[in-house]
Amino acid sequence: MTDVGHDRPGPVAGRGGVKEAAAAITVEDLRVELRRTGHDIVADIGFRIGPGEVLGLVGESGSGKTTAGLALLGHTRRGVRIASGSVRIGDTDVLRLPPAALRRLRGGLISYVPQDPSASLNPAVRIGTQLLETLEAHGFGSGSDERRARVTELMAEVALPTEARYLRRYPHELSGGQQQRVGLAMAFANRPRLIVLDEPTTGLDVSTQAHVLTTVRDLAATHGTAALYVTHDLAVVAAIADRLAVMYAGRIVEEGGTTAIFDQPAHPYTRRLIAAIPHLGGRRELQGIPGRAPSPGSRPPGCFFAPRCSMHVPACDDGQPALREVVPDRRARCIRAEEVLTLPPPTAGRSTTADEPSTADAVLRLRSVCCAYGPVQVLHDIDLDLAPGECLALVGESGSGKTTLARSIAGLHKDRTGEILFDGHPLEGPARARAQDDRRRVQYIFQSPYSSLNPRRTVGQAVSRPLEIFGTARGREAEQKATAMLDLVSLGKNYLDRYPDELSGGERQRVAIARALVCEPAVLICDEVTSALDVSVQAAIVDLLARLQRDLGLSMLFVTHNLPLVRSIAGRVAVMSLGRIVELGTVDRVLRDPRDAYTQRLLADTPSLETASA
Amino acid sequence: MIAAEVPTARRRRSFVTRGVGGFIVRRLLLGLLTLFLVSLVVFAATQALPGDPARAILGRGATPESLTALREQLNLNRSIPYQYTDWLGGLLVGDAGTSLAATRPVTELLGDRLLNSAFLVLCAALVSIPISIAIGAYAALRRDGAFDVSSSLITLVLAALPEFVVGVALIVLLATTVSNLLPAVSSIPPGTAPWADLEGLVLPTLTLVLAVTPYVVRIMRASMIEVLESEYVEMARLKGLPERRVIWRHALPNALGPTFQVIALNLAYLAGGVIIVEFVFNFPGIGGALRDAVSTRDLPVVQAIAMVIAAVYVLTNLAADIATILVTPRLRTRLR
Known part of the structure; x- marks a missing residue:
């Protein structure tokens, strides 16, 4: 099991690791840190993507996946800098380029599709102009006629109307799905070698999302474009990515072929993440992960996942484990990865069946309910x-x-x-x-x-306030009831005096549940x-x-x-x-x-x- | 979501309720209503002023007979509603009445002075608007740099100074004690165009510019910073557009919308603020006229000037809204 080289033949050769020579992009040792404190947001990031291949970069909020994605374009948000590492496309190292060359590279060799198309298209510029300027900035074709023809071609590729009237629209005159198609057209405009997609389907309906995903897959395959698909949604990534890199607290904790990882994860975090997503197939209880990911500057000395890990052993706290090859084409950052691999698949769960309930004594009965917003009837x-x-x-x-x-x-x-x-x-x-x-x-x-x-x-005030409004209880009695209710939603007594901004999203929603x-x-x-x-x-x-x-x-x-x-x-x-x-x-x-x-x-x-x- | 998909645009509506043209018509009608309400307030306020205009005109030594005769002549003994409708009816046909002190038509008396003041405000606007937009935008681009920090400090200090202090300071610096480059007073002889003596205009214009610029600079900087942090500017950079195009095509137009509103408020403020500045520089504009009219109880003149200033407020705000709509496609669609 040791010393398996990169050039191995494998059962998953089609979706397997990318050889150095064939890779469209090679990222090594990337580290991005906060300018002020020097704490890293992401570190030790490395992967390769082959032409036409889609790598899914998966992580929850705060895992650093967007930071890593943007760094491939040599870009960081305010107050953040790329400290070290290399991002190589062919012979070019993106991170060593002078500003002018970097500008030519962005939108040319590497392009970007942002998360929220309604915010990332300029509201005051017609979509046709926004597409054309992308081509002009990179000197596409020999003249404006050729560029116009390219715009028409792009619009057809993303299944949008090609007529001039449509191109004269402003972004707000398009639906969310159409806006994201314009974003995709813009990204593919200059036939890039790599395209970074940052949660491009968040906020879209499932049918729109399905269309966008198909479009991305087809375009990447047709043009041999490598794609990095950044997302928090494992189900989406399963639908689009050939390979997966799972991020936790600024590190890649597992990397390998998509199907293989879903079948048999090698890192406890991946395992818990898969157990947390709902399945269409069979009814089962969802298992959340208690605690929250450590933020930059407050990460533990050992494995970052150790404090939340159910497989934690003392050895986990002896320094950061390395990302190592566990089996061919699978790397994981866990000292017990071999054991994790042998665990039964995480999909098993308790199954329950529900019968059709009797609605004879319904608590709520709606009859011919109609609703309208002004002149528009919506129900x-x-x-x-x-x-x-x-x-x-x-x-x-x-x-x-x-x-x-x-x-x-x-x-x-x-x-x-x-x-x-x-x-x-x-x-x-x-x-x-x-x-x-x-x-x-x-x-x-x-x-x-x-x-x-x-x-x-405070949380205590928020939860006890309804009791006072409805005259159920007040004073100490209200506080006792509030405490009991906070216990019920797994928030302890010590939450009573906290303010909402001290809580995570999940904790806040627990407070809202307690209040109801x-x-x-x-x-x-x-x-x-x-x-x-x-x-x-x-x-x-x-x-x-x-x-x-x-x-x-x-x-x-x-x-x-x-x-x-x-x-x-x-x-x-x-x-x-x-x-x-x-x-x-x-x-x-x-x-x-x-x-x-x-x-x-x-x-x-x-x-x-x-x-x-x- | 559903509401947006309903073809509202196809509903037939008349010109008055549709498009930018309809918007302007509606706003003008609203402006007329505003001016009507202002006229009520102005008239009531001037009625409430203590003192007797007839006595103010004729002086302490006037006989009761001559006072009665003058009151008769000025309609002062008629009912207040009669006086109001008489005055308003005159305004509608461009007759603001007769000055009590100068016994000349108010329009004739104010004509030259209005032109002078308007020219002064125009000069101040033409200088301050481009400069403050440029300073604000540049400060935003060099956020937290030396230029940004110093311009923030200077605009803050200027905003805190009343314009008569600025005016006096400029006189001390440029026209008297320190140096003697420019005239301290601007005298425009009656019958001469205000642009005949440009040298005399420099200091009053500069004072107004210094009074207005800080506000516009600060809002332009704030608005530009917000736009520069927006995702569409980040996207414009990430698709490799030259920085020049990112700023001129993607950032500036979106930052101007909110700035227009502040410019309008400041222009309207200029119309009132000009009064103090004119006093400092002895400028023959409506400011001087207003001061004289108040001290001689010359009510028709006071009323006319108040109405002019109100009209300036209404018109500049309308102009700012139209400008904002022109740089904001989303608002144009909503009007359609």
Whole structure:
């Protein structure tokens, strides 16, 4: 098992390691650090990508994946500098280039596709101009006619209209998916050797995401362009990447072929990460990773993952383990990697089946509910029952009306007709017009825990405030109840006096859950509560919600765009499209045997580990 | 999301409610309403001034008979609503009444002075706007550098100084004690165009420029910094555009929008601030006229000047909004 060279023949030769000579890009020993303190953000980064190959750089927020991606273009954000290392394309070392040569290289040999196309296209410049200037800056072709022809060709390649009228549009006149296609066209404009994609599908609907992913794959393969795909989404990476590099706390902790890693991870972090992502295939409990990744400057002396690792042994704290070849074409930064490899696949989990609940005594009954924003009707004749103690998932893409429906149940959307019966009596449209007890018993958790908590209130105040408003308890009694509730969401008593900005995203969302549950609601509405969180945190939150829902007998409406997530929490699912419920049934039935054409398409477009490795 | 996809553009609407033209028409109507409200306030305020205009004109030695006769002549004994409608009706046809002190039409009395003041404000604007935009943008590009730090400090100090202090300081420095390069007073004889004596204009213009520039510099710097940190500027650099194009095509136009608003506020402020500066330099503009009119209870003149300044406010704000719309495509789409 020792001393296996790079030039080995292997069973995975097609997706295998890239030979030095053939590599489109070789990164070695890259280190990027904070200018002020000298603490590294990423260090010891090295990989190769072959022509036409896609390398997925995976990590959670703060892992340094974007920093590493930008460094390939010789670029850093403010206050950060590239300290050492080399990024070689052919004979050129990107990091040794003088500024003028570096400018010519960017957008020429190496191009970049940013995360948020709506923010990275200039709002005041027509998209045609933005494409043309990319070609002009690199002296593409011999004249403006040739460049115009190239723009037309590019627009066709990314499946956008090619006519002049469309090119005269401003970015805000395009949808998010169209904007990202323009971003892709721009990146491929000068036929680069390497393209760095920084989470280009975050914020896009699954069907749009599927189109963008296909486009990237096809373009990379057709033009022999190497691609670095930076993302936090393992399911996406499984769909697009030939090889994977997993990052944790500024280091690559594992690298190898995508399928091989998903089948048999060699690093405990990778293993936990895979266990944290929801699967379409079978119902199972998600396992989060407790604790959080150390930030630059506060990393432990030994293995950075050691404090959170379930396989931790004393030897882990004796210095940073090296990234070493464990088996052919697999490198891992763990002293127990051989053991990790032999563990059973992380996909196994407890399986549960849910029966169709009886809705005869539904706690919430919606009849012909319609909603409008001004003259535009966004919900059409919604009929829906929520049984006591049931978790119903409401799934749809953006614009499907799922959040509007959730908000109108909570009384946050005024312009509503039809009937919402709660415990047999109708609820008024606006929450303000409802009886106090109705308001208390229908609770809402918002998408972003960063904006739903008042930054000037401590956690204790935030959680005990509803008790005072509803007159349930005050003073010491309220504080005791708040403490008990914080215990229930796995936040200790010592969180009482902390302010939201001292908490991580996951901790904040736990506070928001505690604030909703302290009211002892009958119905809990969760609006995309995990979409702003990392996968390992998402898993922990979903696990918590599922447990609380079961233990407290809550009726829960779980709004999400993430279809696989539904498996892990809900019994029934309602699929929404264009303001209507197009399909309703048990999660098992709908995911196994979707009957509506829209649900079928949604399922087909949803990237997941199973479809990728199949 | 769904709302955006509904073809609102196809709904038929009249010119008045559509496009940039409709926007201007609507804003002009609103401006007229503003001026009407201002006229009410101005008229009420001048009525509330203590003292009797007739006595102020005729002096302490006037006989009761002559006072009565003058009040009759000036309509001062009519009801207040009559006086107001009479005055407003006159304004609408360009007749601002007769000056009580000079017994000449107000328009004739103010004509030259308005031109003088307008020319002074125009000079100050033409000098200060490009300079402050350039300084602000350059400071943002050299953020935390020597130029940025020193320009921040200087603009902060200037912003804290009232303009009469600046004016007096300039006189001391350039026109009297320290050096004698420029005239300390600007006298434009009646009937002469203000541009006939450019030398006399330098110090008043400079004072106004120094009063206005700090605010525009600071907002331009802040707005430019925000734009330079934006993802689209980062993207423009990452696709290898020359720095010159990144700044001129991608950064500057987006930084100008917010700056236009501040420029408008400052121009409107200039129209009022000119009064003090004119006093310092004895400049024959509306500032001097206003001061004289207040001291002689010459109500028609006071009212006319107040209305002119209000109109300047309305028009500059409108101009700034139009300019902002022209550099912001998103706003243009919304108007369509």
